Amino acid sequence: MVMDGYRGFLGLLVSALLVGFLSVLFTLIWVLHYREGLGWNGAGPEFNWHPVLMVTGFVYIQGIAIIVYRLPWTWKCSKLLMKSIHAGLNAIAAVLAIISLVAVFDFHNHSKIPNMYSLHSWVGLTAVILYILQLLLGVFIFLLPWAPLSLRALLMPIHVYSGLLIFGAVIATTLMGVTEKLIFALPTKYKLFPPEGIFTNTLGLLILVFGALIFWIVTRPQWKRPKEPNSSLLQPNGGTAEGMEGSMAINVSNMDKSDSELNSEAAARKRNFILDEAGQRSTM
Amino acid sequence: MVMDGYRGFLGLLVSALLVGFLSVLFTLIWVLHYREGLGWNGAGPEFNWHPVLMVTGFVYIQGIAIIVYRLPWTWKCSKLLMKSIHAGLNAIAAVLAIISLVAVFDFHNHSKIPNMYSLHSWVGLTAVILYILQLLLGVFIFLLPWAPLSLRALLMPIHVYSGLLIFGAVIATTLMGVTEKLIFALPTKYKLFPPEGIFTNTLGLLILVFGALIFWIVTRPQWKRPKEPNSSLLQPNGGTAEGMEGSMAINVSNMDKSDSELNSEAAARKRNFILDEAGQRSTM
Numbered sequence: 001m002v003m004d005g006y007r008g009f010l011g012l013l014v015s016a017l018l019v020g021f022l023s024v025l026f027t028l029i030w031v032l033h034y035r036e037g038l039g040w041n042g043a044g045p046e047f048n049w050h051p052v053l054m055v056t057g058f059v060y061i062q063g064i065a066i067i068v069y070r071l072p073w074t075w076k077c078s079k080l081l082m083k084s085i086h087a088g089l090n091a092i093a094a095v096l097a098i099i100s101l102v103a104v105f106d107f108h109n110h111s112k113i114p115n116m117y118s119l120h121s122w123v124g125l126t127a128v129i130l131y132i133l134q135l136l137l138g139v140f141i142f143l144l145p146w147a148p149l150s151l152r153a154l155l156m157p158i159h160v161y162s163g164l165l166i167f168g169a170v171i172a173t174t175l176m177g178v179t180e181k182l183i184f185a186l187p188t189k190y191k192l193f194p195p196e197g198i199f200t201n202t203l204g205l206l207i208l209v210f211g212a213l214i215f216w217i218v219t220r221p222q223w224k225r226p227k228e229p230n231s232s233l234l235q236p237n238g239g240t241a242e243g244m245e246g247s248m249a250i251n252v253s254n255m256d257k258s259d260s261e262l263n264s265e266a267a268a269r270k271r272n273f274i275l276d277e278a279g280q281r282s283t284m
Numbered sequence: 285m286v287m288d289g290y291r292g293f294l295g296l297l298v299s300a301l302l303v304g305f306l307s308v309l310f311t312l313i314w315v316l317h318y319r320e321g322l323g324w325n326g327a328g329p330e331f332n333w334h335p336v337l338m339v340t341g342f343v344y345i346q347g348i349a350i351i352v353y354r355l356p357w358t359w360k361c362s363k364l365l366m367k368s369i370h371a372g373l374n375a376i377a378a379v380l381a382i383i384s385l386v387a388v389f390d391f392h393n394h395s396k397i398p399n400m401y402s403l404h405s406w407v408g409l410t411a412v413i414l415y416i417l418q419l420l421l422g423v424f425i426f427l428l429p430w431a432p433l434s435l436r437a438l439l440m441p442i443h444v445y446s447g448l449l450i451f452g453a454v455i456a457t458t459l460m461g462v463t464e465k466l467i468f469a470l471p472t473k474y475k476l477f478p479p480e481g482i483f484t485n486t487l488g489l490l491i492l493v494f495g496a497l498i499f500w501i502v503t504r505p506q507w508k509r510p511k512e513p514n515s516s517l518l519q520p521n522g523g524t525a526e527g528m529e530g531s532m533a534i535n536v537s538n539m540d541k542s543d544s545e546l547n548s549e550a551a552a553r554k555r556n557f558i559l560d561e562a563g564q565r566s567t568m
Contacts, residue, residue: 120463
């Protein structure tokens with residue numbers, strides 16, 4: 001049963017990594033094969049950095065950053081290290097998103113296209129701003145050692161909720177972007193099922209499936225990083241590295257039959273520890 | 285503190301109902317004031333039923349169906365009644381979504397526009413099909429009394445996850461639909477910030493905010509319907525009406541300071557019961 005859970009996790013993780021990688025690959029094929037390629041010249045090739053960097057950074061890397069605490073072979077690492085990796089991946093995603101915005105604004109300005117008129121741009125820019133705020137808040141409240149535990153406890157559920165909400169909004173924005181670009185690029189042909197239309201619709205589906213996989217992985221209570229009952233010696237700065245993990249967990253409560261015990265919080269925690277051991281063994 | 289939590293819930297509930305209502309209102313104003321109005325003639329007025337019915341049924345009513353177990357004044361009602369309301373609202377949403385699909389297919393066929401070429405249509409039709417499957421599965425597994433408790437326990441986390449995933453996909457699809465329609469209806473004017481563009485972008489934001497509010501309400505552990513420790517006499521068919529509730533709950537674990545107790549599972553349950561009483565008093 002433990003190995004089942006672990007295998008299930010591994011299967012979903014590999015699927016997520018694969019589907020995310022395919023999303024990046026499809027975006028590259030889209031701009032290199034169907035569009036004008038990549039460049040920094042104020043024209044189409046500069047615009048094309050926008051989808052490439054957004055799917056790479058704001059979808060794929062952000063998705064990995066969201067589930068990084070759930071990798072069981074990292075459970076022996078200090079919480080501080082994992083927070084640094086979580087923050088670092090999100091920082092990389094933020095930088096790529098900002099470069100991606102520079103590309104599209106620069107393209108618009110060179111091509112005399114107004115900025116910020118579409119719903120895609122309204123939701124997308126809001127998501128980037130909220131993402132940067134979330135990153136800064138996360139670093140100052142949860143990574144650096146100064147914030148009191150009570151403040152962390154108060155803000156953690158909001159941090160987790162905002163993170164998933166922004167991720168969902170980013171995926172919705174990406175799908176709007178694909179829709180916009182296909183209509184602009186293929187004004188009469190899109191409705192005739194051209195290869196580019198079908199290929200890029202498929203890219204949209206891949207991005208959606210990637211989001212669904214990340215959402216599943218991050219909401220399983222049994223795959224949550226366990227608390228560290230006897231590893232406080234490993235923590236470089238005990239008070240802050242301890243405990244502040246938050247997660248979206250699907251709880252099924254009120255089970256009173258024995259076979260439903262598998263879904264109980266207690267059983268999930270117990271499995272966490274066993275999974276932890278399994279995960280650590282797997283890396284040794 | 286208890287009344288704080290209850291007031292917070294009420295505030296968010298009223299906000300969600302208001303923002304959802306505004307979304308429906310904005311959609312009506314959009315099609316009646318900016319577009320060709322409503323009708324069933326194979327032309328624009330028939331298409332316009334598509335956004336109206338989707339936002340009304342597939343966004344607003346589906347959103348309410350998702351949080352219906354969390355209304356504290358319903359916690360004295362039997363679980364079976366609440367399941368029937370949950371299923372009933374989702375069934376209404378499904379019927380409206382299907383009529384809405386008929387409208388757009390009929391419009392396309394009359395106007396010689398191909399069906400199912402866009403990413404919007406691919407994701408949207410998938411969401412409708414999955415929604416109907418989810419509804420049928422929900423009725424047969426959780427509402428009708430035949431399925432064994434172990435099967436319910438196994439499927440409930442998937443039911444909750446799928447429900448939220450479909451809801452998120454529906455909102456993403458709606459935003460793609462708004463994007464498509466604005467580009468088609470205002471091919472040269474959209475980028476010049478016309479009133480219709482700004483108004484309909486705002487509709488898109490309202491729908492996104494509605495989704496965010498529903499997502500917050502349904503993921504607070506302290507607002508979850510409590511298990512019924514001594515109300516089994518109220519259940520018309522004990523075994524099935526009991527307990528099978530699932531929810532997405534943000535858990536903040538590993539708190540070892542006293543003020544963080546507010547976020548613990550135990551405290552959340554305790555507050556549930558107090559909130560329950562408050563909710564019941566508020567309706568008497």
